Amino acid sequence: HAHALVLKRAGNRVSSADPRGDPVRDLGVDRRSPVSGARRRLPGGELWLRSEAMPTAFLLPAVLLAAAAAAATTEATKNLVVTRGCVTSCGGVDIPYPFGIGSGCFRKGFEIECINNSPVLAGTSIHVVHLSGDPAESLVMLPVGWQCYNTSSPDKVEASSHGETEMNKHGVYRLSNTHNMLVILGCNTMGNIGSVRTTRDVDEYSYYMGCMTFCNYSATAQDGLCASVGCCHVDIPPGLTHNYFYFRVYDHTGMMDFSPCDYAFLVDRTNYTFRRSDLLRDTNRTSPVWLDWAIRGDDDSTSLSCAEAAKATTTEYACVSNHSDCVNATNGPGYNCRCSKGYQGNAYLVNGCSNIDECADPAKYPCKGVCRDTEGSYQCTCGPGYGSDDPKTQRCTPKFPLAAQICIGTIGGALVIAFTAFVIIIRKEKRKTKEFYEKNGGLTLEKAKVIKLFKKEELKPVLKISNLIGKGGFGEVYKGVVDDILVAVKKPISGNVLENKQFANEVIIQSQVIHKNIVRLIGCCLEVDTPMLVYEFISKGSLHEILHRVDNKEPLNLDVRLSIVAESAHGLAYMHSQAHTKILHGDVKPANILLDDSFVPKISDFGISRLIAIDKEHTANVIGDMTYMDPVYLQTGLLTEKSDVYSFGVVILEVISRKKATHSDNNSLVTSFLECHKEKKKATELFDKEIATTGNLELLDTLAGIAVGCLNLDVDQRPSMTDVVARLLTLNRSRMV
Numbered sequence: 001h002a003h004a005l006v007l008k009r010a011g012n013r014v015s016s017a018d019p020r021g022d023p024v025r026d027l028g029v030d031r032r033s034p035v036s037g038a039r040r041r042l043p044g045g046e047l048w049l050r051s052e053a054m055p056t057a058f059l060l061p062a063v064l065l066a067a068a069a070a071a072a073t074t075e076a077t078k079n080l081v082v083t084r085g086c087v088t089s090c091g092g093v094d095i096p097y098p099f100g101i102g103s104g105c106f107r108k109g110f111e112i113e114c115i116n117n118s119p120v121l122a123g124t125s126i127h128v129v130h131l132s133g134d135p136a137e138s139l140v141m142l143p144v145g146w147q148c149y150n151t152s153s154p155d156k157v158e159a160s161s162h163g164e165t166e167m168n169k170h171g172v173y174r175l176s177n178t179h180n181m182l183v184i185l186g187c188n189t190m191g192n193i194g195s196v197r198t199t200r201d202v203d204e205y206s207y208y209m210g211c212m213t214f215c216n217y218s219a220t221a222q223d224g225l226c227a228s229v230g231c232c233h234v235d236i237p238p239g240l241t242h243n244y245f246y247f248r249v250y251d252h253t254g255m256m257d258f259s260p261c262d263y264a265f266l267v268d269r270t271n272y273t274f275r276r277s278d279l280l281r282d283t284n285r286t287s288p289v290w291l292d293w294a295i296r297g298d299d300d301s302t303s304l305s306c307a308e309a310a311k312a313t314t315t316e317y318a319c320v321s322n323h324s325d326c327v328n329a330t331n332g333p334g335y336n337c338r339c340s341k342g343y344q345g346n347a348y349l350v351n352g353c354s355n356i357d358e359c360a361d362p363a364k365y366p367c368k369g370v371c372r373d374t375e376g377s378y379q380c381t382c383g384p385g386y387g388s389d390d391p392k393t394q395r396c397t398p399k400f401p402l403a404a405q406i407c408i409g410t411i412g413g414a415l416v417i418a419f420t421a422f423v424i425i426i427r428k429e430k431r432k433t434k435e436f437y438e439k440n441g442g443l444t445l446e447k448a449k450v451i452k453l454f455k456k457e458e459l460k461p462v463l464k465i466s467n468l469i470g471k472g473g474f475g476e477v478y479k480g481v482v483d484d485i486l487v488a489v490k491k492p493i494s495g496n497v498l499e500n501k502q503f504a505n506e507v508i509i510q511s512q513v514i515h516k517n518i519v520r521l522i523g524c525c526l527e528v529d530t531p532m533l534v535y536e537f538i539s540k541g542s543l544h545e546i547l548h549r550v551d552n553k554e555p556l557n558l559d560v561r562l563s564i565v566a567e568s569a570h571g572l573a574y575m576h577s578q579a580h581t582k583i584l585h586g587d588v589k590p591a592n593i594l595l596d597d598s599f600v601p602k603i604s605d606f607g608i609s610r611l612i613a614i615d616k617e618h619t620a621n622v623i624g625d626m627t628y629m630d631p632v633y634l635q636t637g638l639l640t641e642k643s644d645v646y647s648f649g650v651v652i653l654e655v656i657s658r659k660k661a662t663h664s665d666n667n668s669l670v671t672s673f674l675e676c677h678k679e680k681k682k683a684t685e686l687f688d689k690e691i692a693t694t695g696n697l698e699l700l701d702t703l704a705g706i707a708v709g710c711l712n713l714d715v716d717q718r719p720s721m722t723d724v725v726a727r728l729l730t731l732n733r734s735r736m737v
Contacts, residue, residue, distance in 0.1 A: 090114035096133045098295070098318065098348050107318070107348070109170030109296070121167050129288060133346055136293050136329075136336045137176065139268075140167075141286040145191070145245025148261040148283070154252040161283065163265065164244045171296050171303070174331040175240040179290035181269045183226065183233045185278055186262035187215030187255045190248040193264065195240040209234050210246075210264075218258040221276045230259070231274040236266070238331045243289075294334035303333035321345070321352040323376065342376035368395045433527040440526040441507070451511045452523030454534060458482060459525055462489050475530075479537060486537040487522060492530045507533070512580045517571030519594060519604040535604070539597050543568075543651075544590035547658050558691040558699065559735060561655050564601045565703070566728035568593050571603040572648060573721035576641040584639055588647035589628045590654055627663040632715055642715045648724065649710025656703050658688035670711060677708045699731060 086105035088095055090112065100106030101114050111122035112131075119128040121140065130139035145163030150156045167173060175195075184191035192210030211232035215221055221230025245264035252259065259279045267287040295318045296303040306326035309317050319326045319337035324347035326335050339345055339353035346352035358365035358378035365371075367380035369391035382388050382396035400408065433456070445451055462480030470477035475492035482489075510521035525532040540546070543564065546554055575583040585592075585603065592605040626634075630646035633639055650661050653673055661669045669686075676683040684692060687700050706727055712718045719727075 087114065090119040091117045093119045093128060094131065095119065096131060096346055097352075099131050107295075109172040110293075123169065124165065124167050126165060126167050127286075133348065134336075134338045137179075138173070138291040138293060140289055140291060142243060142266060142289045143286055144281075144283065145243075145247070145264040146261050146283045147247045147249075149252040149256065151256055151260070154254075154256050155249075157249055160247070162245050165242055167291075168241045171241065171298050171300075172293050172334075173241065173291045174238065174293070174329075175236060175243065175266060176290035176292045177236050177238040177240070177331060179268055180236055180266045181233045181272075182209065182211070182236050182264070183231065183267055183272060183274075184211050184213055184262070184264050185231050185274075185281070186213055187221075187230060187259040187279070188250040188252065189213045189262040190250070191262060191264035192246045193236065193240070193266070194244040194246060195242050208237055208240065215255065215259065218255075221274075221279065223275050224273060226274040230276065230279060241332075292329070292331040294329035294332065294336050296329075296332070296334035300333050304335065305333070306335045309335055319347055320350050321347045323353045323355075340376065366392050368393065436528055436531075437526045440531045442526045445507060445511070445524070445526070451507065451521065452534075454482070454523050454525040454532075456525050456527045459489055459532060459534070462487070463491065482522075482534060485522065488535045488537045490533040490535065492532070507531075513575065513583065515571055515574045516600070517567045517602055518574065519602045538594035538602055538604070540595040540599070542591045543593040543595060543601065543655070546595060547590060547654060548660055555690065556658075558696050560599050561691065562699070562703070562728070562732055562735060564593070564595070564599060565652055565655055566725065566732050568601040568603060568651070569648065569721055569725045569728055571601070572644055573725045575603075576644070576721050582641070584641060585644050585647075586639055587628070588644050588651060590651055593651070627661050631713065640715070641721065642718045645710045645718045645721060645724070648721070649707040652703060652707035652710070656688065656691070656700055656707075657686050658690070659686075673704055673708060674711065677705070699735065702731060 085102075087101040090101060091114070095101055095112055097105075098107035098110040099112050100110065101112050101119075106112065112119050112128060113122045114120075120126055121128060127141045128138065129141060130137075132138070142165055143161070143163040145161060147157045147160035150158040182191075182193050190210060190212040193208060195208065211228065211234050213228055213230055213232045215230050225231070226233050243266055247262050247264065261280075261283065263278075263281065263283075265287045266289045268290060271288050294303075295309070297315075304312055304315065305328050309315065310326065318335070321337075321339070323340045323343040324337050325340050326337055328335050337347035339347050342356055342358075343353040344356050345354050355373070355375055357373050359367070359371035359373045362371070365378060367378070369380050369382040369386070369388060372379045372381070380391045382391050385399055386396035387399050388394045388396045442453065445453060459480075459482065462478050462482060464478070467478040467480050468476060469479045469488070475490060478489045478491065480487060480489060507521070507524055510518075514520070519538060520536045521533060522536060523534045525534070546556065572585065572588065575585060587605065588603075592603065594602045594604050596602065628647040628650045630643040632646075633643045650670060653669055654661055657669065659669050672686055673683055675681075676686070682697075682701065683704050684697060684700075686704075687697075692700065706719075706724060709717075709719055710724065
């Protein structure tokens with residue numbers, strides 16, 4: 001359990017005391033390097049507090065390496081020998097030499113203590129999860145730095161801890177820059193990490209890096225995203241010997257209920273995913289951190305390289321096993337030892353490296369012939385009467401007499417002719433494939449970083465009749481798995497020049513569109529006459545199917561419908577005003593709005609979209625569904641973002657009425673709503689009975705009003721999609737209050 005750190009001010013000094021006594025000392029354990037409390041004021045008014053390392057709150061399961069024998073130092077011969085009585089494990093964690101428990105069982109700086117059947121770095125409360133000799137790594141649990149703000153005065157820090165650890169008395173450890181990252185949590189937070197010591201005269205700590213997070217409100221931070229909103233992370237440099245976290249103090253007014261504290265911690269890069277609930281995490285929680293270790297002196301000046309250590313007479317060379325190699329450390333000075341190629345074991349022990357029996361592990365050491373183990377290697381040969389160019393990778397085959405060779409030569413000649421013909425055919429096919437690839441803009445699309453160019457062989461398993469899920473004017477859609485991802489493959493109908501233009505347009509547009517409410521284009525295949533598109537698969541189908549399915553009609557409450565409308569509007573607004581180049585959809589309708597299992601809408605089918613540039617707003621042909629098409633566009637052929645706004649107004653009416661809008665009956669749905677608006681009558685009878693309850697009528701009337709505004713025949717009087725999004729978000733927030 002943690003100790004309470006009590007600060008007592010005496011004059012200008014601050015001392016620390018534990019009101020409950022020292023439980024570690026009460027157990028009779030000698031704590032080698034307790035962390036003393038200290039308080040000082042830095043330039044800029046930041047408050048620094050160094051406190052004891054926090055306790056381990058939880059342990060992660062680890063796959064541990066095989067235990068190595070413990071070792072001790074024999075002064076007379078200065079050679080390492082296995083010492084009987086040395087403990088080789090603690091709490092299920094193997095303790096390989098140079099680590100050890102107890103006098104004579106460890107090399108200087110590598111002592112481990114076993115307290116309550118739990119291994120810790122000697123003189124600390126840092127729990128050890130895993131120790132490894134090769135690679136030279138240790139996995140430990142380190143405390144979190146934090147500062148919590150005063151509830152009544154949110155601009156002031158009430159309590160804090162810098163999560164400092166004093167684990168490196170003999171300088172053997174470095175915080176791994178390849179495995180770990182620095183994570184900062186909080187809202188309006190800036191955190192840094194430092195490492196003692198430094199040669200600078202300004203301060204004893206050197207602050208290497210940090211990052212800043214920000215939140216607008218409680219829902220701004222999103223689970224799974226650590227990108228400066230509620231959470232940020234940065235890599236750490238090599239050479240860090242300790243961790244000491246520091247925060248800037250920012251006013252937390254208005255966020256104390258969802259982010260009362262700031263947090264900073266190192267963590268294994270593969271072992272942390274941000275959750276919004278982490279903004280209220282336990283300050284006693286610890287995190288898994290990898291340490292790189294090496295044979296070093298107490299400081300950099302006394303740490304030797306391999307060449308220096310082999311010649312040194314004052315320190316004992318650590319690589320004592322036969323068949324061992326010395327390698328210079330990659331994170332800080334010093335060196336490590338490992339067994340030579342063909343050997344395995346512990347290079348820090350006399351005779352610790354033993355020969356590997358490669359023949360016993362054919363998966364790692366292949367041999368297609370007869371395997372024979374040798375010292376430090378193995379031989380792989382063919383038996384009598386058999387031969388192979390490389391028995392390790394190619395099977396041994398019988399050696400034939402002359403008659404058999406002639407027979408085989410004749411057959412081989414025929415095979416060569418057949419193979420030559422096959423090669424010619426293959427080359428023609430490849431040339432044809434290359435021509436298709438270049439014709440379909442492959443050289444240009446190679447530059448689109450978000451687009452993967454699939455080979456036709458990769459998509460063949462998907463293009464089966466059993467996988468066909470849709471067919472329309474543009475082509476066929478197949479469902480399948482590519483690269484372990486569930487996708488929808490759109491195969492256009494061949495032989496139509498217009499469709500090829502549509503394809504090229506769709507690829508160019510969607511390679512620039514990355515938005516949660518727009519179907520993501522994963523890639524395309526250009527090696528066929530008519531190119532194919534590969535999209536993410538959206539499971540629930542289209543909004544049209546959900547609204548108008550006759551059998552098993554799915555209930556949709558008003559909140560779900562409002563969310564679908566608002567997020568669809570957000571996707572269109574992105575296309576109109578936030579994408580790299582203005583994008584018009586041109587065929588907005590419920591059939592082109594897909595829904596996932598959570599009813600999150602994604603806009604699809606850019607087959608007739610137009611990438612708008614200056615003086616190119618007039619389309620050669622009017623294409624799209626007449627039911628949803630802007631009358632102004634039909635008359636003028638001028639496709640603008642207001643054309644999409646009109647179509648979206650029709651979509652809103654379908655969502656709130658659950659009735660189909662059809663062109664054949666003069667679009668009676670649109671006409672009915674427009675007449676109600678013109679006569680200033682309520683449209684209650686037009687709303688879907690499922691949602692037309694007393695408490696919903698006001699909101700439904702507002703939605704109908706937004707739709708009618710979108711349908712205004714005066715293009716200039718129609719709102720932009722950005723305005724529509726703003727109004728829908730306002731409705732959504734009022735709904736949540």
